[in-house]
Amino acid sequence: MAVLKGVIITYPEWKQTDVPPVPYPPCVLAEGVEDTGVFDCCLINPYEGLRFVQAPRYLVRNVFGYPSWPFFCG
Structure with a gap:
């Protein structure tokens, strides 16, 4: 069992002018x-x-x- 709660994760190097966006690994990955x-997070x-x-x-x-890409893949 793992829980991520109450954090703000930011990617300050991202620019709105980057077209197409630069792909990064998922911010939160459970595999x-x-x-x-x-819970209660801002990405x-x-x-x-x-x-x-x-x-599951x-x-x-x-x-x-x-x-920049789909927010949630589950």
């Missing part, structure tokens, strides 16, 4: 784990916000941000 939670300018791969029983609540 092959169970019972993962992300500013990630390329991809959240990705859960073979991660995850819970995401009150997560906001401005990704």
